[in-house]
Amino acid sequence: MGLTKTEIFTEEQNQLSTLLKAMAHPARIAILQRIILSNTCICGDLVGELGLAQATISQHLKELKTAGIIQGTIEGVSVCYCINPKTWKLLEEQLGAFLGSYKGETPCC
Amino acid sequence: MGLTKTEIFTEEQNQLSTLLKAMAHPARIAILQRIILSNTCICGDLVGELGLAQATISQHLKELKTAGIIQGTIEGVSVCYCINPKTWKLLEEQLGAFLGSYKGETPCC
DNA sequence: AATATTAATCGTAATATTGCAATATAAAGC
DNA sequence: GCTTTATATTGCAATATTACGATTAATATT
Numbered sequence: 319m320g321l322t323k324t325e326i327f328t329e330e331q332n333q334l335s336t337l338l339k340a341m342a343h344p345a346r347i348a349i350l351q352r353i354i355l356s357n358t359c360i361c362g363d364l365v366g367e368l369g370l371a372q373a374t375i376s377q378h379l380k381e382l383k384t385a386g387i388i389q390g391t392i393e394g395v396s397v398c399y400c401i402n403p404k405t406w407k408l409l410e411e412q413l414g415a416f417l418g419s420y421k422g423e424t425p426c427c
Numbered sequence: 428m429g430l431t432k433t434e435i436f437t438e439e440q441n442q443l444s445t446l447l448k449a450m451a452h453p454a455r456i457a458i459l460q461r462i463i464l465s466n467t468c469i470c471g472d473l474v475g476e477l478g479l480a481q482a483t484i485s486q487h488l489k490e491l492k493t494a495g496i497i498q499g500t501i502e503g504v505s506v507c508y509c510i511n512p513k514t515w516k517l518l519e520e521q522l523g524a525f526l527g528s529y530k531g532e533t534p535c536c
Numbered sequence: 537a538a539t540a541t542t543a544a545t546c547g548t549a550a551t552a553t554t555g556c557a558a559t560a561t562a563a564a565g566c
Numbered sequence: 567g568c569t570t571t572a573t574a575t576t577g578c579a580a581t582a583t584t585a586c587g588a589t590t591a592a593t594a595t596t
Contacts, residue, residue, distance in 0.1 A: 327453035339451035344436035
């Protein structure tokens with residue numbers, strides 16, 4: 319097996335879990351934080367700043383890009399990455415609705 | 428390899444990624460939604476409602492419990508699961524701070 | 537005591553992820 | 567052209583995840 323049964327779940331559940339999975343790694347959280355912090359888009363500075371190999375960083379960036387969380391445009395020799403506002407908004411909405419649906423009123427167990 | 432280099436990242440980055448990872452599966456999102464929906468804590472009803480085997484559901488529940496997102500107490504023969512309010516709050520705070528740190532003012536690329 | 541019910545655990549197969557070295561690609565400068 | 571710089575891709579090894587059947591442990595019910 320080892321294969322998620324996506325056909326069983328709703329479109330929303332699959333979409334949210336895909337976005338969460340893309341962020342569910344410390345390196346990718348660190349990358350996103352860096353991108354957000356430097357309002358001027360950074361590129362391969364990450365390789366120096368995080369303690370990971372260039373190939374590894376590139377892979378993580380690709381995953382974030384595939385999930386639609388970031389976008390990158392070629393800037394001469396380097397590549398400029400930044401947040402995809404649309405996906406970020408979607409994530410905020412979906413997650414907000416999900417997390418907000420729990421009102422911790424009645425602790426049952 | 429196949430081993431995340433947690434020692435490179437901050438405590439917060441690791442903690443948040445762990446929580447996100449625990450939720451980053453459609454089945455676990457579905458389980459959490461069920462638990463939230465039925466304010467009376469459900470137990471093995473999940474097996475009937477989701478299309479997954481009992482062993483699989485039990486495994487997902489264990490993961491959520493290990494991450495501290497839910498808690499379960501034995502209720503005779505069955506087990507009663509519910510949200511861990513403390514972790515849920517933490518998640519809301521950490522995620523809120525993270526997602527909120529991006530103000531989509533200046534779209535750079 | 538014998539049996540049924542509920543949930544956890546074990547064992548296993550299929551697949552995915554993480555990380556890196558090595559190599560490839562693409563653009564800019566000489 | 568060649569060289570440098572920046573990023574992507576490939577191939578691989580180690581480990582993790584997903585899912586399930588079978589079994590086990592614990593409590594209920596008869």
